[in-house]
Amino acid sequence: MLTYRRDFDEHERLMLLDLIQGILAAVAAGVAPGYFWAKLFVATDDQAELLALSTALSFVLVPATALILTALLGTGVTLAVAVVSVLFVFASGLAAYRVFGPTKVLDEPIVPPPAPAGPLTLTLLAPAFGLAGAALFGLLEGRQVMLPVTLLLLFAAVARLLEARRVETEVTAMGTGEERRWPVARRFLLPVVLLLVLFRGYSGPVLHDWPYLRGGDQFFHAMMANMMLTRGEIEPYAVYPPGLHTLDAVISRFSGLELVELFPVFAPALILLPPLALYTLARLLWGWEYGVAAAALVGLVCNSSFIYLSYQAMYPTLVSAEFLLVMAVGALAGLYARPSLRAALLLALLGSSVALYHPVGSLYTAALFGLVGTLLLPYLLLRERRTGLALLGSFALLGALAIAYAWDTYDLPRTVAGFVSGSGSSAGGEAVSMAVGTQAPLALEHLPQTISHPVLWLGLFGALLLALGGRGGSLPASLARITLLLWCLVMFVGSRTAESGFPERFERDLGIPLALLAAFALAAVVRSIRRSGPSARIVAVSVAALVAGLIGVQAAWNLQGAARPSPRVVLTPEITAAGEWLEAHNTGGNIMVAPRGNQVTGRAMLALSDYFAMEAFTESRIYYNRDLPPYGAEPLLDVLYVIKNPDDGRTRQLLKKYDVRYVVFYKRFGEGTTWDATPVQDWRGHVAQEDLYQVAFENEGVIVLQPRL
Numbered sequence: 276m277l278t279y280r281r282d283f284d285e286h287e288r289l290m291l292l293d294l295i296q297g298i299l300a301a302v303a304a305g306v307a308p309g310y311f312w313a314k315l316f317v318a319t320d321d322q323a324e325l326l327a328l329s330t331a332l333s334f335v336l337v338p339a340t341a342l343i344l345t346a347l348l349g350t351g352v353t354l355a356v357a358v359v360s361v362l363f364v365f366a367s368g369l370a371a372y373r374v375f376g377p378t379k380v381l382d383e384p385i386v387p388p389p390a391p392a393g394p395l396t397l398t399l400l401a402p403a404f405g406l407a408g409a410a411l412f413g414l415l416e417g418r419q420v421m422l423p424v425t426l427l428l429l430f431a432a433v434a435r436l437l438e439a440r441r442v443e444t445e446v447t448a449m450g451t452g453e454e455r456r457w458p459v460a461r462r463f464l465l466p467v468v469l470l471l472v473l474f475r476g477y478s479g480p481v482l483h484d485w486p487y488l489r490g491g492d493q494f495f496h497a498m499m500a501n502m503m504l505t506r507g508e509i510e511p512y513a514v515y516p517p518g519l520h521t522l523d524a525v526i527s528r529f530s531g532l533e534l535v536e537l538f539p540v541f542a543p544a545l546i547l548l549p550p551l552a553l554y555t556l557a558r559l560l561w562g563w564e565y566g567v568a569a570a571a572l573v574g575l576v577c578n579s580s581f582i583y584l585s586y587q588a589m590y591p592t593l594v595s596a597e598f599l600l601v602m603a604v605g606a607l608a609g610l611y612a613r614p615s616l617r618a619a620l621l622l623a624l625l626g627s628s629v630a631l632y633h634p635v636g637s638l639y640t641a642a643l644f645g646l647v648g649t650l651l652l653p654y655l656l657l658r659e660r661r662t663g664l665a666l667l668g669s670f671a672l673l674g675a676l677a678i679a680y681a682w683d684t685y686d687l688p689r690t691v692a693g694f695v696s697g698s699g700s701s702a703g704g705e706a707v708s709m710a711v712g713t714q715a716p717l718a719l720e721h722l723p724q725t726i727s728h729p730v731l732w733l734g735l736f737g738a739l740l741l742a743l744g745g746r747g748g749s750l751p752a753s754l755a756r757i758t759l760l761l762w763c764l765v766m767f768v769g770s771r772t773a774e775s776g777f778p779e780r781f782e783r784d785l786g787i788p789l790a791l792l793a794a795f796a797l798a799a800v801v802r803s804i805r806r807s808g809p810s811a812r813i814v815a816v817s818v819a820a821l822v823a824g825l826i827g828v829q830a831a832w833n834l835q836g837a838a839r840p841s842p843r844v845v846l847t848p849e850i851t852a853a854g855e856w857l858e859a860h861n862t863g864g865n866i867m868v869a870p871r872g873n874q875v876t877g878r879a880m881l882a883l884s885d886y887f888a889m890e891a892f893t894e895s896r897i898y899y900n901r902d903l904p905p906y907g908a909e910p911l912l913d914v915l916y917v918i919k920n921p922d923d924g925r926t927r928q929l930l931k932k933y934d935v936r937y938v939v940f941y942k943r944f945g946e947g948t949t950w951d952a953t954p955v956q957d958w959r960g961h962v963a964q965e966d967l968y969q970v971a972f973e974n975e976g977v978i979v980l981q982p983r984l
């Protein structure tokens with residue numbers, strides 16, 4: 276378990292050792308196994324693209340193989356299961372690559388680059404981004420600039436459409452020629468961006484929090500990963516796909532680190548996944564320069580991935596919605612450009628994998644690909660039969676795989692039957708009914724806080740450019756443009772309605788397609804410098820400098836903020852010591868953990884002590900009836916009853932019913948934390964009942980009581 280290392284040199288040595296062990300294990304289990312599968316599906320000399328695809332396919336195939344093995348053997352993820360899963364995926368990919376060979380290279384980007392902005396367009400962009408800058412620096416409120424900036428960008432997109440007719444013939448693809456002209460930039464720009472993204476992810480935990488990590492959901496995921504290690508299933512605990520928790524279990528076996536030790540060294544690296552995915556997609560669509568810009572915008576300027584990582588520790592959401600779905604959209608664009616059996620299989624593997632990781636990501640995928648199938652597939656089957664058949668076959672396999680992944684997690688037969696009958700009588704049906712309509716959308720002016728002003732407004736301009744000026748290019752280019760716009764539409768509409776169930780997450784993940792389109796819009800501004808006349812070049816340089824300044828300021832603020840101490844650290848040495856004591860005295864049964872004190876959850880104590888039950892929710896959260904465990908409210912209310920009633924007949928009955936070995940209370944925390952003044956449940960009444968409880972462990976942060984039964 277984690278320990279409070281008072282000797283700094285020893286702390287530093289152990290931190291480095293854990294980091295090396297964790298990262299090597301993550302690479303061995305989550306990156307390397309899919310390498311030859313990636314080379315089979317995509318022939319590329321771009322190492323970043325190969326890295327992204329190898330990681331995505333490893334995230335798909337390794338946990339799927341491990342789940343099959345645990346089901347056949349009736350065990351958890353043992354070391355043997357972990358080793359066999361990784362070796363099988365690597366060896367099968369190597370064999371397939373040797374037999375079938377690499378696929379053909381796509382010589383040029385799929386979509387033509389944007390025409391450079393003309394003088395009128397630039398004149399309209401200047402006040403638009405000037406207002407955005409005023410909001411960024413706090414000179415104006417966000418709600419004051421929303422409408423005028425939107426209108427200015429709309430007028431600029433219309434102006435650019437009119438001006439582009441005069442310059443379209445001058446526009447050439449920004450592909451191989453630019454790459455040959457800037458070989459040094461191509462080699463070093465992306466690594467620099469990725470290093471800065473890593474700094475954003477690791478700086479705060481390393482400088483201030485180690486060996487702890489920010490974000491309360493890490494304990495939720497640690498508990499489920501522990502269940503995969505020991506039981507091979509998580510269904511009794513949560514209606515949740517097992518993909519990331521199975522992969523975490525494999526990495527844990529490889530590294531020898533427990534999950535609460537593994538997450539501090541492994542989780543911050545997940546922030547690299549969205550930049551790698553957007554780099555791959557943007558490079559496929561427009562060229563490598565756009566890929567670098569998209570990676571920088573999503574990793575350094577946009578806030579959505581960082582919120583998932585550092586504020587909430589929602590790792591499966593980040594992996595599914597901001598990595599695997601992006602890679603699946605790239606596979607779809609690749610199928611448009613070169614329909615083949617391999618392209619169809621790649622799309623099916625990546626698209627279905629989202630269902631293995633998170634239900635909200637699955638909702639995004641179903642909505643986006645459902646619209647694509649409804650709007651584009653009939654036309655393709657009639658006019659472009661090869662592409663249509665490839666897409667139809669891929670979607671059919673994608674659906675079959677997604678159903679297989681979701682079959683046990685959501686109890687699909689009962690879920691479907693429940694929806695048909697209107698009873699909703701299944702864990703999956705109840706989980707859906709809990710979420711729909713229970714979360715109100717945030718106000719529109721909240722968008723810049725989540726996405727950032729530069730990404731929001733550049734992304735909106737990029738979407739308008741695609742919508743109003745996207746008639747050039749081939750059929751694959753048109754299909755790709757429509758898909759990108761549908762992606763933005765799905766995310767925006769979902770963020771504006773409570774009926775989506777998760778409007779806040781839709782809003783957050785809207786930043787991913789907007790960052791991609793922001794790179795597209797940024798190129799239109801930058802290219803105007805080279806293609807403008809002498810008189811217009813001053814305006815072009817001024818607008819480009821303004822936009823670059825906003826991006827640079829936001830990125831600098833984000834990096835600076837990431838390196839500061841955080842009030843959202845969810846562990847303290849006192850809590851860790853209590854968890855260690857409970858683990859050392861874990862002889863079975865259950866523990867009851869009092870409701871949390873602010874950011875610290877009852878799951879923290881469960882995860883630290885290797886127990887799986889029983890956590891208490893506050894009464895308001897229980898009756899809110901959202902995101903409750905599949906076993907329902909009754910056990911939660913029972914825990915709350917024991918916490919509130921130190922000793923009566925029912926309390927004794929409940930302690931015996933649930934085989935409770937310890938009752939755990941959080942105390943007040945020390946000065947300097949956000950929880951210092953947060954009232955938590957008083958334990959003194961329990962301590963006073965000496966005939967029923969004895970103090971088994973106590974420090975300044977936690978008290979553990981042992982029932983005398």
